[in-house]
Amino acid sequence: MPIYRAPLRDFQFLTDEFLNVAQYKDVPGVGDVDTETVNAIWAEGARFCEEVLLPINQVGDKEGCTFKDGTVTLPTGFKEAYETYVQSGWTSFVCDPAYGGQGMPEWTNMPVTEMICSANLSFGLTPGLTHGAYNAIFLHGTDELKPRYLPKMTSGEWSGVMDLTEPHAGTDLGMIRTKAEPAENGTYKITGTKIFISAGEQNVTENIIHLVLAKLPGAPAGTKGISLFLVPKFLVNDDGSLGARNAVTCGSIEHKMGIHASPTCVINLDGATGYLLGEMNKGMKAMFTMMNAARIYVGVQGLGLGEVAYQNGAAYAKERLQMRAPTGAKFPEKPADPIIVHPDVRRMLLTMRAFAEGGRALVMEIALKLDLSHKHPDAKEREAADDFVQLMTPIVKSYLTDGGFENANLAVQVYGGHGYIAEHGIEQFVRDARIAQIYEGTNGIQALDLIGRKIPMGTGKYLRQVFYPMDAFMEQQKNNEAMKEFVKPLGKHITYLQQASLWLGAAGVSNPDDAAGGATEYARMFAMVYVGFLWARMAALALAKLEAGTDEKDFYEAKLETARFYIQRILPQSVGILATITNGAKSIMGMKAESF
């Protein structure tokens, strides 16, 4: 069975030193939380993930979900684990106190989310999606809907899901056919078929709140004619008790590559009663409230799987004896050396580690910015933080899910043939990680969002939230001899990124195909350079700590070595990507469609 130990020390490093959350102690709901309490909470979360969720992860994969007569049963142990989860208060963690929540900031929640994704991705989807639906109702629900639905979602008694996709409309939601007809008392009758609805039906919560995209009669064509509706599985009486079963039912569940313990449902709406959420025909906007948060959450899924994959690869490499080191036997008393002596195995492990720790820094940073964008008293600060979040959301989603999948595959490679065998649980990480590159907008769509909307915004207004801090850091470090090995190469690659940004910006105007054709490569390069910047910042902190003296020398030295690896062996790839991007899309568009 795979192992997992929550990276608690790294969470502390990131919050105490890297983010220096204490600097926001005057921002209510962001920096005014007691760090000791937070650490205790994380330790509690770690215990739950290690002891409750991890042991049922392989069970869930093997058993999968059962569909019978419209009901869906999760695998053995999942209902009990969910009950423990609810009883421990995790569902209310970041919810608003007005509805029974604990009002904790996002940055305290990300580690919990990551740990759940590491231990049991399938388990996490039900509460994860509920959180997104909660936010959409919180922001767009009427004063009547909010007190009726939010407290039970906060408590975890009810869950929330997103019903967007239809068989012919996935990326292109403008094409949906689900209809909403006005009915009595301002309600609507919703009719249509939705597919790929994660956790759309299950046996662990009393009620399931579907947020459904549908079209009103006479609505404009395309995305401008879409509205968002709240459609509960059970109607809710005025006193808050459950009423009649609504006409929203599960038609079947999919057999899929991975996340077997999370039911992916076909949902049939047969004149189901729904309540408008937000304005008529403005459903896409309301949906993006969920979607943006969901995209960051999906990125964290990649991170979580990347972390657990790394841990298992490293543990196996230290234990598996095979061959001798290229420079001669390191453990002559053993029949062979542990494979961690081999440079190619270390290359794989360090790639995984640099991804996991660099990705975690990225997640913690966007989490803090998310908090600041909502809660900072200064509107300018809120706006700056929001600009960062807007820009980096597609990066977080695509970089972390691609990296999570790569890490899972590297773990299989470190394990060799044993990695391919189901029993060891490593290949499950590959199958589970694969979906994250697809759902909540494929990574190609994220790249288009980056180059088509986020980069051009306000002639580079969002971009400044990245390039200005980079410049400031380079300036600040320019006389730091010890940092030269990081700062010099980073500076070069920042220049490359700026060149690519300018080239794509110009191409976006003169030939949209050139921009769209380079979007995926650009997103990859952007992430690669930005994470290089994060590593350089972490290296500076580690160097300072080691210079000042610390009794955790191993921790800071490992940080420094991983930073070196990233700068020397990951970052250089960006120059090849720049060359690819600036070759333009002529060779992409040249071939006739019939010739494919």
Place this chain on the structure above:
Amino acid sequence: MPIYRAPLRDFQFLTDEFLNVAQYKDVPGVGDVDTETVNAIWAEGARFCEEVLLPINQVGDKEGCTFKDGTVTLPTGFKEAYETYVQSGWTSFVCDPAYGGQGMPEWTNMPVTEMICSANLSFGLTPGLTHGAYNAIFLHGTDELKPRYLPKMTSGEWSGVMDLTEPHAGTDLGMIRTKAEPAENGTYKITGTKIFISAGEQNVTENIIHLVLAKLPGAPAGTKGISLFLVPKFLVNDDGSLGARNAVTCGSIEHKMGIHASPTCVINLDGATGYLLGEMNKGMKAMFTMMNAARIYVGVQGLGLGEVAYQNGAAYAKERLQMRAPTGAKFPEKPADPIIVHPDVRRMLLTMRAFAEGGRALVMEIALKLDLSHKHPDAKEREAADDFVQLMTPIVKSYLTDGGFENANLAVQVYGGHGYIAEHGIEQFVRDARIAQIYEGTNGIQALDLIGRKIPMGTGKYLRQVFYPMDAFMEQQKNNEAMKEFVKPLGKHITYLQQASLWLGAAGVSNPDDAAGGATEYARMFAMVYVGFLWARMAALALAKLEAGTDEKDFYEAKLETARFYIQRILPQSVGILATITNGAKSIMGMKAESF
């Protein structure tokens, strides 16, 4: 269900134009075969793959193999398909006429192998492994063993398998514990446990010939003390009939990520009767006869999956309607454009196509060289061809299996959410392709073979088989205006490859870790540049044809467009890899093992 159409036109292009096999018409058993007959044979093979193997591929994945009381039953339809395969004479195709074979060259067989891998990878493993075992017996068997075993393996009535791996010894075969004790009549009693034995037990052939690595009493430690034994499932009487059941049995089969229709067996040898194959303690050498051929074969598995993945991705992209092209609607009469109008989708499809067609050129070239290395009347020509095969075998294995996996994942990405659903059969390609990066020596081991043995050999003797033809081609094309767009970037990247080769060569002497640390990147760069060279050669042929006039304009234009894409959008990555390699392995070796 996935589609598949055998790329017969491309096979013809490669043999008639790219390899120009006719130039070897005076080399018996290589160029003296009738091309019309060969084309007819391929068309017959195509029909078998499309109509018999493809339809049972998903069935095989879903059902898997059944293990009961020591017997293994393949999924529905596999026994019948194997019988058809045998009756059609495919098993005898390249075998020696002295043992009932048809004596066809390898280059005529590669397309058949590729088609089988595209249509049904699991099915192909039994005959594929038999071919490797046949070769080992053919080259190392005594005059008594050969007529006893080879005719029935040629006819396909018996199969052959490799029993190498043990629980604690995969890459490191020197550590095996299976023992061989001398017994009566020059036979041996073999005792031990082998794992991961593909097709080690099944219900489709009368007998299974295990080639088993074991240690004789008092044999030297490590790989120098390993011998190879022939261990039949049923002993064979002097008249060729089947005798007693030998003590070689299947203990269980593995549950694994993919290739579900190919049983992966634990094989128990309990004093089984075995016959020495080749010399005592020289088993590794004999085994490499199988292994080198098997590595090329595994590369073809990646190619075959890469091709079928491409075809399905392309078909879906032409049919799925979603969003509008960045430059405006291309099919305004439809509710949306087919996704093939999107540059990012085309990027994925062209990446897949450039891999499949470039990889096929590589496979056909190594196949022809393999034939020449055995059959050319001139010893120097044989040696030169063998040098090429030696050098390129690890490249063929690692590049094609990495690319096959990448193609399978790109097909899933093109399909979006539908690619993740089992029913469409696309995610199966990912799961099936994953093993090819691992077995027959992980791709990391291939890279070490390349830099540790193949590159240094005879101070670059093997390398000359690659760099001399590159130089000759560049010289030949230097005044060809139309070829400038290919030759100029290619020349630059050849220089980079030479720089990387020199750097690693020097590092290999001064610091083995630097060489081993860069091995995987170097293998990737080597393949990338070499395939660029193949694409430039194919582009030159296509240009000449288009200039001369052809009624297959679409075929040659598509070839040219794909070449452009490869040169402009794949090849540039090599410069980033060069930078990575020359940064050395210090950052790989720095971290303490305990810190991982």
